[in-house]
Structures are given as C-alpha cells and as structure tokens.
Amino acid sequence: MSYQILILTPTNYLVWAVKVKSIMDAHGIWETVEAKTSGGELDPKKKKQALAFLFQAIPEEIVLQMSDYTDPKRVWEGIKTRYLGVDWVRTARLATLKRELESLHMKEGETVDDFAAKFSGLASKARSLGHELEEVDLVKRLLDSMPKSFLQIVASIEQCFELDTMFFDEAVGRLKAYEECIKGSKKVEDVHGGLLLSREENSDGCMHCGSGGSHRDGFGRGRGRGRGSGRSQDGKERVRDNSHVKCYKCGEFDHYNNECPKWEKEANLIIEEESALL
Incomplete structure (x- = not known):
C-alpha cells in the first residue's frame, strides 16, 4: 500500500504531524523518533529511512537548514520547536486553549x-x-x-x-x-399552525360584507332578532348595513322578504277580514 506524503506548510503543522506519524508507524520507522522501549540500539537502516522520509515531507528551505542532522528524532524535535515554539510559549498557548474549551457553548440555532x-x-x-x-x-x-x-x-x-x-x-x-x-x-407544528390560522381566517366572516360567522348567522335567523340586528362572536349587539339587500315581495331595499312590512300589513288585513266574517 502506498501513502501520499503531505508537505509541511506554515499553517498545517497539526494535521501534518498526525499524518506523518501514522505513515512512519505503518512503515515501522516511527520508533526511530519515539522509541517504545528504553534501551537497545536502533536499526541504522531504519534511521536512514526515517530521515529520508522526513526530508521528503518538509519544504526545501527547512531541508537546507537541517541538512547536517543525522538523527530523525532531532529533525522531528526541530520542526516541532519551529512551529509550536519553545516550552514556555507552548504552555501559554495551552492555557489559552483550555480557557477557550471551558468557555465554549453551543448557541441556539447552531x-x-x-x-x-x-x-x-x-x-x-x-x-x-x-x-x-x-x-x-x-x-x-x-x-x-x-x-x-x-x-x-x-x-x-x-x-x-x-x-x-x-x-x-x-x-x-x-x-x-x-x-x-x-x-x-x-x-x-408549523403545518398544524398554518391549518389553524387558515381556519380562523375563514371563520372571521364574509369577505364581501364583513359580517361575522356564516352568511346565515350574519343576517339573523327568522324574525326574532329584528330588522338589521345581529350579534358578533363576543355576544355584543351590532347594526348591519342592509342598503344593498332587496326584498323579493315588494321590490324595495333595506330589508329581507321575511321582514317585509307590507307583507305583515297584508297578513293582518286578512286576519281582520276573516275575524269579521266569523
């Protein structure tokens, strides 16, 4: 299996260090940088392989600066110091990161x-x-x-x-x-809210006359409510504009056929005539 070597840049050291370490460990040469056990001589061939690998993974200007190094561990430590700083700088950076972690909170909507x-x-x-x-x-x-x-x-x-x-x-x-x-x-919830809002808008009243409820309720039922009367949803009495309403019995406006005054007069006359005959 072949591995792609990531070249070190001024901004990718953290990722570079992880990838290079994993590749070197896969090839069995990471022990030349960080020995797993103390003591014992390292294989000279592995040291040369590790040194050659590190030189391939760093820019040319750094290679020239470290060309005299023969120990891959020294090359690794030199790169680490160059990009992370000395111990006191590293300690200050770590303290800043700890504070950021402690104060970090997820925002609503994130x-x-x-x-x-x-x-x-x-x-x-x-x-x-x-x-x-x-x-x-x-x-x-x-x-x-x-x-x-x-x-x-x-x-x-x-x-x-x-x-x-x-x-x-x-x-x-x-x-x-x-x-x-x-x-x-x-x-x-949004779907249900939209349906409820639609129902409420439809129940507000007639879009043509602005009266509340349905057409039947808005114009009064029968003669018990009286001419031009009606009640809103809160139970208060209100007055309607019936100027556009035409009676089909007398042909005049401002009332319905079941509220026609002429029809009421004619009905009373018929009742009086029948009473006289009796």
Missing part, C-alpha cells in the same frame, strides 16, 4: 455538527501541545456546552448511560439524533 467540529478542533490543538484529554472529559464537557433546548436529551444521556465508557463520537451521534427529532416536530 447545528450539532458545526459545534462538534469546533469543539474537537480545540481539543486536537490541546493534545498536540501535550495536554492529554480523556474521552470522558470530552463527553462531559460537550454535554455541559449544550443549550437549553437540549437539556432533555442531556439529562437522559447522563441518567441512562455510563459516561465513563462513552466515546465522544457516540455522544455526538445521540445529540444529532435528538436534533433531527426537534426539526421534525417543528415542521409538524
């Missing part, structure tokens, strides 16, 4: 993926400076950084799972699953 990437990026920088972060510390710090909308799932994770054995990626996955549930419930 996705779990974005926050997890930001969080793990700071943790990786702290590890590169020599600060070892256990998985349990990362998980607890991640849960403490969640906003109020995630308090329910955070409480469930703390009560139902052993945080001491939970991996950081597992915690992120459970938070993402809860995030998807929140998105789904919000969509359902």
